[in-house]
Amino acid sequence: AQSVTQPDIHITVSEGASLELRCNYSYGATPYLFWYVQSPGQGLQLLLKYFSGDTLVQGIKGFEAEFKRSQSSFNLRKPSVHWSDAAEYFCALLTDSWGKLQFGAGTQVVVTP
Amino acid sequence: DGGITQSPKYLFRKEGQNVTLSCEQNLNHDAMYWYRQDPGQGLRLIYYSQIVNDFQKGDIAEGYSVSREKKESFPLTVTSAQKNPTAFYLCASHNEGPITEAFFGQGTRLTVV
Numbered sequence A: 001a002q003s004v005t006q007p008d009i010h011i012t013v014s015e016g017a018s019l020e021l022r023c024n025y026s027y028g029a030t031p032y033l034f035w036y037v038q039s040p041g042q043g044l045q046l047l048l049k050y051f052s053g054d055t056l057v058q059g060i061k062g063f064e065a066e067f068k069r070s071q072s073s074f075n076l077r078k079p080s081v082h083w084s085d086a087a088e089y090f091c092a093l094l095t096d097s098w099g100k101l102q103f104g105a106g107t108q109v110v111v112t113p
Numbered sequence B: 001d002g003g004i005t006q007s008p009k010y011l012f013r014k015e016g017q018n019v020t021l022s023c024e025q026n027l028n029h030d031a032m033y034w035y036r037q038d039p040g041q042g043l044r045l046i047y048y049s050q051i052v053n054d055f056q057k058g059d060i061a062e063g064y065s066v067s068r069e070k071k072e073s074f075p076l077t078v079t080s081a082q083k084n085p086t087a088f089y090l091c092a093s094h095n096e097g098p099i100t101e102a103f104f105g106q107g108t109r110l111t112v113v
Helices: none
Strands: A003-005 A010-014 A019-021 A024-026 A033-038 A044-050 A056-058 A064-068 A073-078 A087-094 A101-103 A107-112 B004-007 B010-013 B019-025 B031-037 B043-051 B054-057 B064-066 B076-078 B087-094 B108-112
Touching (some): A024 A073, A033 A064
Parallel strands (some): A010 A107
Antiparallel strands (some): A019 A073, A033 A044, A033 A087, A064 A073, A087 A107, B031 B043, B031 B087, B043 B054, B064 B076
């Protein structure tokens, strides 16, 4: 069965500190993976995506993610967070070629001064 | 600019009433999706359509209905049979391969009063 797990419901990080959000997936074929960010009351914005090739993927807003097949993981990282990074982050798995997505439950990120 | 427009942004419904949420896209995408978002549960798929005049049930279709009479439009009706309709609803579109990404609207917050 296909699934996406985000183990951390809530993370608090100080401004300027590094951030890592975890995502684990279960899928029987080559996974196509995404990270989205959502500000309160807004839609989802794509941060980055992994389809194949390099396992370290660069995205917008200074984010990057590393795909590790052996660990079934696709963790999102940012070296130094800004207050504007406070948001909810979703990991998603593409489950068909038409764009059907399986989402994790999300991780809420709070940034403290 | 191309994108997805959801309306209204906020919607209030009395118990026992049907309401329709609008979703329009000018991206020329074939596939469109409706997701429901509840706190701590991520996004769950309600209905999707990969071509005009055809649509499929997602994981939580009970109490909802859709139509796809035009490529650009995919309205969602929340019927009185939906027991707990208060939620944030997101519409998305995606073009079939080569693999790109899903684009999301800004959402509609539905509240039952």
